[in-house]
Amino acid sequence: MRKNIFVAIAAVITSGSMMAQLSAPARTGQYGFTQLMVNGWAQSSGMGNASAALVSGVESFHWNIAGLGKVNGTELAFSRSAWLVGTGININSFGFAQALSGGKGVIGMAISSFSLGQIPITTYDQPDGGIGTYKPSISNINLGYAYNFGDKISAGINVKLASESTPDVHVGALGIDAGLQYADLLTKKTVKYMSPEQNPAAARGSDIRFGVSIKNLGTDAKYSGDGLAAKSNIDGKSYTQTTSQRADKTPLPSFINIGLAYDFRLDAQKDKYWHRLTTGLSFSNNSAAPNQTAFGLEYSYREMLMLRAGYNYEKGILKYETRNNAYTGMNLGATVQLPLDKKRQNVIGVDYSYRHTNPFNGTHTFGLRISIK
Numbered sequence: 001m002r003k004n005i006f007v008a009i010a011a012v013i014t015s016g017s018m019m020a021q022l023s024a025p026a027r028t029g030q031y032g033f034t035q036l037m038v039n040g041w042a043q044s045s046g047m048g049n050a051s052a053a054l055v056s057g058v059e060s061f062h063w064n065i066a067g068l069g070k071v072n073g074t075e076l077a078f079s080r081s082a083w084l085v086g087t088g089i090n091i092n093s094f095g096f097a098q099a100l101s102g103g104k105g106v107i108g109m110a111i112s113s114f115s116l117g118q119i120p121i122t123t124y125d126q127p128d129g130g131i132g133t134y135k136p137s138i139s140n141i142n143l144g145y146a147y148n149f150g151d152k153i154s155a156g157i158n159v160k161l162a163s164e165s166t167p168d169v170h171v172g173a174l175g176i177d178a179g180l181q182y183a184d185l186l187t188k189k190t191v192k193y194m195s196p197e198q199n200p201a202a203a204r205g206s207d208i209r210f211g212v213s214i215k216n217l218g219t220d221a222k223y224s225g226d227g228l229a230a231k232s233n234i235d236g237k238s239y240t241q242t243t244s245q246r247a248d249k250t251p252l253p254s255f256i257n258i259g260l261a262y263d264f265r266l267d268a269q270k271d272k273y274w275h276r277l278t279t280g281l282s283f284s285n286n287s288a289a290p291n292q293t294a295f296g297l298e299y300s301y302r303e304m305l306m307l308r309a310g311y312n313y314e315k316g317i318l319k320y321e322t323r324n325n326a327y328t329g330m331n332l333g334a335t336v337q338l339p340l341d342k343k344r345q346n347v348i349g350v351d352y353s354y355r356h357t358n359p360f361n362g363t364h365t366f367g368l369r370i371s372i373k
Contacts, residue, residue: 031288032250033162033173035138036216039063040093040112042079042351042367046333048310050280050296052259053181053211057369058095061110061142061158063257064213066179069146069154071097071106073373079351083114084326085361090115095142106146114138137165144177155180160216162252168227173220175252179213207263207278214256220249253288276300280310290314290324296331308333308353326357337369345373 041059044051051063058077060067074097081091095110116136120129139162146156158177164170184207228245259282266275280296296310310331316322317329337349351367 030250031253032171032221033164033175033216033252034288035112035114035164036140036160036162036175037253037255037286037289038083038091040079040081040091040365041077042081042333042353042365043335043349043369045355045365046308046310046331046335046351046353047280047294047296047298048312048329048331048355049257049284049292049294050259050261050282050310052179052213052257052282053183053209053261054259054278054280054298055211057371058097058108058110060146060156060179061095061108061144061177064179064181064211064259065144065156065158065177066146066154066181066211066213068097068106068108068144068156069148069181071099071108071371072103073345073371074098075108075369075371077367077369079365079367081363081365083363084357085364087360088117104148106148108142108144108146110142110144112140134167137163139163152184153180153182166225166227169223169225171221171223171250173218173252175216175218177213177215177217179211182210184208207261209259209261209263211259211261211282212257214254216252216254218252218254220251222249223247251287253286255284255286255288257282257284259283274302276303290316304337304339306333306335306337308335320358326360328356328358330356347371 039045039062041062044055044059044063047054055063056067056070057075076096077094079093083089083091091112091114093110093112095108097106097108099106116138118133118135121132121134122129123131141161142158144156144158146154148154156179160175160177161172162175163172224247228247229242230245231240231242234241259280261278261280264277265273266277267273276299278298278300280294280298282294284292284294286292292312292314294310294312296308298306298308300306312327312329312331314324316324331353333351333353335349335351337347340346340348349369351369353365355363357363
């Protein structure tokens with residue numbers, strides 16, 4: 001069983017590397033559906049991109065669908081992002097997850113919608129507008145399933161439908177995500193009731209996690225609609241003809257993400273687990289953007305207050321002149337999570353993250369989560 005699981009992990013890594021190698025750097029910038037690379041969730045974005053091994057619950061739909069398997073009952077989550085403050089762009093995300101009977105499988109669904117505001121209509125004859133506005137529609141719908149192979153290993157798969165449209169042009173694409181997570185975790189029960197002789201993890205005093213995921217595997221898509229047609233006089237003829245323009249196919253922005261994490265117990269008393277410091281490290285091999293290496297930290301007090309920081313590094317990000325996007329790499333976040341019952345099985349959490357940009361005024365994300373067991 002364990003041998004088969006590690007073979008599967010190796011297959012995921014190998015196939016992801018082959019996929020990245022087949023995508024020539026010269027094609028960077030020619031991909032569509034780049035909104036699939038946008039993290040609209042507050043909890044995971046506070047550590048930047050260093051969450052492949054750590055992410056859990058509904059937020060797993062973005063980084064690693066295997067984390068959906070950590071849901072023990074029902075989880076509902078909502079978030080809203082003020083994207084690149086100053087542009088007027090907002091992202092709304094909602095999702096739920098439900099553990100199935102038997103405790104092994106978890107199903108879930110997540111929807112993200114981008115609000116781009118009203119854009120003036122311009123034409124060849126009226127380039128300055130003044131003839132009305134239109135509102136683009138961009139949305140992603142995800143349906144995922146995760147399965148737990150015992151207490152340490154979980155795997156998941158996610159099927160997504162991405163769509164973009166204006167009143168006269170539209171496109172849709174179907175994509176698939178897959179992921180694995182391994183976690184050798186030290187629980188509070190283990191700390192209190194098991195000696196180092198009974199459980200070596202109690203002597204280690206830390207948790208080890210590993211995660212790997214592949215995202216946005218799918219077929220190419222092509223734009224269509226009346227907006228690709230133009231009226232013109234061909235060869236000086238006296239009448240007008242409508243010419244339909246052909247749109248080239250666009251691939252999905254696929255990438256592979258590999259992450260490691262290590263938890264440090266900071267309590268002086270070994271029978272308590274109140275203070276935790278988690279370090280995260282991940283590498284993303286992108287087909288549609290520069291590769292990134294991410295570093296993240298999370299401090300937790302009794303799993304009620306969490307503070308996060310992360311940094312995403314890519315080639316050229318340290319200078320404005322060589323940076324490939326508005327993000328400078330710095331991420332910050334926090335969570336306040338309170339129990340709803342005496343046994344602390346049901347919780348409600350409020351999440352926040354900030355991602356620094358230059359230009360614009362950063363990205364602010366607020367989230368609300370409810371977990372019921």
